Amino acid sequence: MDFRLYDSRVAWQVRNHAANLTHLNIAVMSYEYEVRQLLKDVAPQLTRLRFLGRWLLIPYGRSWVDTMLEDLQPLRCLGRTLVFLHISVQRVSSTTCPTKLLPHIEALFPKLRIILESSLGSLVRRNTCDWIQWRRLEFNPNEWQILEDKFEKALQDVPEATSDDPAAGVYMIQS
Template identity: 45%
Template sequence: MDFRFFDSDAERLVRHHAQNITHLNILGSPGWIFFQEIAPHLKRIRFLGRLITYGMPPTELYVHLETIQCLGPTLQFLYTDIDPHFLAYSSLIPRIENLFPNLRIILPSKGSGLIRRDDIGDWISWDKVRFDPDRWQILEDEFESFLQNIPSRMGEGITLLRHWE
């Protein structure tokens, strides 16, 4: 489901269809309280978009993410305004990885996307991973393509952030 504006109709639709939603992107985000309330009902969610985190200190961001930890079994793609370098330098990546063990791509609103490689579990920053909210209909194929075509070596717009153990 893709909503350009969050209003009472959008909220009602999300609440009504929550158990069947696999992709949820809300421009004009309703905020954390809504996501905390609806998260336990999003049993099949794979992509969650537009989490507003700009300017949050790492501890506050982690507390907010912790409240939606119930999405861990299914969440694979997260789109937010988190700066990938902020994640790396604030030591949030291993903590986020523990909350969401199946998370494979973190897409910031600006800059490179973060991808966790299957083979060794490293998180890399890849400048070819972008999210265009106007092309919502092809997201699933696009993300799957990114995951299948991750170059195996550094270069080509890729930076190794770190392997967390």
């Protein structure tokens, strides 16, 4: 399911179809709190969800890593199925974000293979379980690329670089 706006009908559809959803993207900014609350409420029912689009992370208060992990906790039940996660990180340096969050995100979502973040490009876990930053693989929440199997195909074509390769847009991440 892909939604460009949010209202009670969208919430009703998500709640009624939660058990069957494999892909969910709600690309709205104006109802962020309501969308987050809906996803927290239905997360235990999303037993087949493989792709979750646009989870906004806004650090506040104490350590930004702790607050982001608190935000992700309600989605922990998706750990058995979630392969693709699109996050939007607000107010945090994108250069430090991956290295500090990856070990925690791996623990929450062990099957996760791609983390999509607009300022970073994509973080991809290869078959060797190491993570790379692949700047050429991008996600635009306003285009529903997942229906074209773009990311499933990308997992088959992950670069095998063993060091940074700027020409290929690949950078190693130390987690």
